[in-house]
Amino acid sequence: MSTRSTLPERAGTVVVGAGCVGCSAAYHLAELGRDDVVVIDRGSLFETGGSTSHAPGLVFQTGGNKLMSKMASYTRDLYDGFGDFRTCGGIEVAYTEDRWEFLKRKREWGRSYGLEGGELLSPAAVEERVPQANADATLGGYYLPSDGKADAVSAAASMAERARDAGVEFYGNAEVTDIDTEGGRVRAVDTERGRIEADEVLLATNIWGPLFGEMVGTDVPLVPCAHQYLVSDELDALAGAEREIEQPLLRHQDYSLYFRQHGERYGVGSYNHAPLLVDPEDIYGPERLDDLGLEYPSLREFTAEHFYENTHADHDRAAYDAASELVPAFEDAEWTSQINGMFSFTPDGMPILGPDEGTEGLWWALAIWVTQSGGAGSIVAEWMAGGVPRLDGERVDATGAHVSRFQPHAGSREYTSGRGAQQYRELYQLVHPREQPRDQRELRRSPFYDRQAELEAEFYDGDGWETPQWYETNEALLDEYDVPDRPDWLARNWSKAQGVEHQHLREKVGMVDMTTFTPIEIEGPGTESFLQGLLTNDIDVTPGRMRYSAMLNGDGGVLADLTVARFDDDRYTLFTGGGSSATLHSRWITEHAPADGSVDVTVHDSSRTGIGVFGPEARNVLADLVEADLSNDAFPFYSATETYLGSIPVTMLRLSYAGELGWEIYTPTEYGARLWDAIADAGEAYDIAPVGWAALDSTSMEKGFRLWGTDVTPEYDPYEANIGFAVDLDTDFIGKDALLDARDDGVDERVVPITLDEPGVVVDAGHPVLVDGDVVAYACRADYGYSIDRGIAYAYLPSEYTDAGQSVEIEYEGERHGATVRSGPLFDAERERMLG
Template structure:
């Protein structure tokens, strides 16, 4: 393919970036029928100078994230089919007990998410596959036989050839100087070789992404970061190697190192140094590269001190020392080459995918490693062509990678660089799912924050909000409530106060900070028609009623589950989760609202605070405080009222995510401090306790209430998720046709509640549910916790219908043990809803 061919004046789709992500997107778009695709890159095709050009290409598929594992597995299969993947197997070794336990969990994530053949190896078995490893320094390894090395540049060229055969064109040495926008839509890509009018533009430039955001005034929260890669001279142990890679690729995560064979040489990648962040504006141009003798713009000068002298903040030994301990022959080896190669991190470590809300037709596919590149191209191509993110046509949950997940503060340099540096430091570290970031905290605080801190709240970061998980003040109630111990890993970042709060809300009363719950207010004479067309349930109800509904995409995948309160003929408020999810949900509604002025949408993400008052004594506490009649007849379950609590205007919803009698109360933020004080003072004589979100989650799990982003996601439809009761097929809504087809064809999977048979036993998410007879994996645990009222460990999983029947015996694999478990009917607690309706 010539880099000098004339670029066209117009195109249906322009892709900026001809690395493996851009080429994958082009390949998949042409497979979906697009012909008018133009790909441009500032570098030569296809060794364009980005991370595709220098990346070692190691593909370790297994991740705690189902999305990232699926993307990696698809990439591996795609590049193998293209002939650009070397299956060598991959081994991750452990040199500490904690890492060894982690590898047991990692093996199970792989099994749960569809990777076959993984096994745990003894130290001798690791050395059998990688003879230069000193087996005395490790406890063992996790081996995945389908891992290997992607030939990223070759894969890019192969995908480009196939895309070109279907009508796409590729143009190297073409620098984009501007993106033109008119009337809120992308209009053209301006290059140093001409202007291309375009209907859609996909930016797949990775480390240069923020510069393109600057062109159009869009925040792109990622920061380039360099890490080191060195290649030794020939090693005696590799003498006579006839292929580039014969041994498994290797990870030594305890030392932030990875290794791969280069024929008779050995490559070492190191994250064992301080974060080396780079401003995108400071990426070297051609003249600087020539002066410094660097081959690609994505390279920086090799800093030998970071390998031989300095260490990662969490390590005691240098990279050279740690590498030499695992592979002793490296100690005396000379190094043929060394680079500081750039890639990039976002504040949460996930990719950036999807369309720009502010600019129609502008798309992004950034912060993607070679490991997930092929899969990311499939997802973004389906998204652009079909309006839905799919992986090879299948439903996938890409919400964690959606560009709109970021909150306003993520656009700041301080936040992006601070969290980006932390993501770099943690990339190979043993990070517990509940471990919280230390920097960039306290950005968003409810009006109750100071009082919660006095009560010993353990705050978690959620979209910048400080959200209490439990309160140390409740530990004094351990004399009253029994809370079982948790083992090792599951005990980290947890307090028995959660179990106390769970039980206290069941037999007295608790107050929960619900400020992060977001109210999306939809008003106007077109409000009813809009919501009827977006939500699965009929919301044309009498005033004051609440409806539970799902919001689906065209595939029937669940985008959100919401409670909808109708306050007037033309006024509704949808209540959904806070932070990132609320941003995505409100965007979906705004984008589908008519532009004729018949609908107004207001997102109350900061202007309101909220408190849930739940438990048998909730009515007793609130009745003297509020003007509304709280009796069952006057204020029945699933209704809403606008009233006053003392002098505070409040919106009250008669519902309870804890599964108890209760109300949620929302007020303007400036009234929040007094709202908390008034409820706390009134509840004191009734034993009211502050309750964190950890207990709210475990009580809701026990009750069978769903949690979006956990046991319901766009990967599942409402019938699979057990919320078909919230689907009214007499109305017309997005996704209805897909749901009708699903119902008619029969479900291939259904959500099922599972309890562990062993008293006190507990497992975690992402582990496989298996058939006890033949060991076949039935599906991953999507949500897990402990039910302190039923005194049992609980797991929710999507199982084949034959296994989802109550009474069925299954097992759950956790840390190399199998736990007997039983499928149950739901809800596990209060099946007749007597507690909520009293």
């Protein structure tokens, strides 16, 4: 603790929150050369009273996505280096056949993300490592030997000690009363002990995050939620357990339980109860803790009914009963400690990281557990110091945790509480990746929604949008098309209608709801100059033409791939995806727009709707509807025009994400219903069918088109993503210097299409790609190609394995499937159909 009794009057950076996340950020800022950092907390250092103080410290590294796994792995190594981590291994047990198959897949995710040594255990092998576990209560387990326990408070102190050596100052018992902002930027932090002026402020306050959001006018989509943790008295099975080698951590996810050893005692954590949401304003202050017998503000009184009675909507027994079945010794045990401890949940279960959108110099690092705390601190510190999120100095795709991924409705208490409760309830549940949320639905509906519902559309939630994935009415066409069956897990939340729609679009014509695609209109005398400095391609094209381009960060990582249409000398429209991609991309564009007023940026995230008409009959369907000449000479591929479809003003783009002849047609939203009816009526003569996004995705994979967020992300540059053709080095743009360095160094890996050798075989994304038995990559995107009758995967392979014809294997649920690297596109390589 600092020896100063008063706070400094000024600092370059103030970090609010001295838990393991705030201390990690301060430590990493110091490692990057920052010595003007001050860390403050309302509590004592470093047992501050927040979630760090009571966290059980479990570090299971295999997460549900690459970012979470990488942050966990980094945290493990960082804390181990400080001596604040005990490697004991971690076991997740299976109670059902479904969970056992899931653990096979989870082990493969670990292999994909570089976690070595994972193995599947028999029930007897689980009991051998955890003697008090009942072998008869499991089907086996997934064991990762490098998992273990982090001492969160000690880790925070260790990071602080090293940060202090570099000049960082730490102050406890300094509760923040306000964040002072003026003129759109942060100015100071006001505390009960004084005011600290600052150039930037990082809020690492976890469960108190929404209260800080109120101070600065930012909605923070986060809800605190209490879960239970109990520690038994001494168990006979752990007698004499003061040995160097501790038992592995244990998770019983089918009943939302976890376990860890405390010497001769055994702890059990439970999410097996109804969500216990807490309003941040109701978190107890020090004046009530003594009265309630609580040690920290982040604790609630233990509620026995949530442990001994079943209150979880998806379970059939109480936490105590399930825990005692797996650990029979609990039946005779007494509890020496029982708490309800708070963590926080966001609507999608991911952290909140990055710079505030409305206040310059204000940063967030929230909803992060001990498991990822060290890695999150590394990412946000790199971001603050260098303008780009990195993990341990390397490019990382942090978009899934970006503070600006949320849509406007996510700021409401109803939405945040509803989805936060769902995230709590499903934390350990076996949730299919295509399973859709039930709560907070139908928030954003296209003008076609009622028509699509009549066609039995299967709607997926896309950041509030109801987006059709397929139409069950199209299953009536199964007699005309061959669609392979899928095995149990892969067949869930899937329909053969996808394969029907894919092939029908290829053979005839389909209409696709493009409402979620977002036009970003940019106009003004400085538009061309601005876009030339923002985008990788030369966008100085004649009005009426389009260019495909990337948008990069300073490290050369791909922030977006965009279609850029020029309509006048000083008016362009950029087309990007919907939901979080539109939010993130439009923010980057507006923040980099010149401040001199020479450019106006209008984001049509809801004010435009669209339909794609794709397939060999697309021209015939549209020819008599629109005023524009649709011939190749008058309306060539990759051109755009503003015209009329009947009485409807429309913007038409000659392109097709399906790789077929086609147009995307956009109009103001109020014209949308009429647009659908006009196209559907005209299409009847050509057997037009509604087509969902599942089929559009599989057709695009056959054509080798990138999908931002899967096979193109900020983790890779355009050369690695095989979109180097969209880079013009004769122009100057953000990220160019990094690309020049990458070009000179050579491309070490790049994305390639891989086809499964056996027809009918399909795998999911996230599974390992092997050469001679060694993991060399993982499938970042996968589906079935119904036109080529092969399963398809895309993977970033080391350059020595990217030649067409290279034999590889893809591991899925313990089986290895033969596969072959291909050169793309896999379908219509000469683009004859698109250019037709």
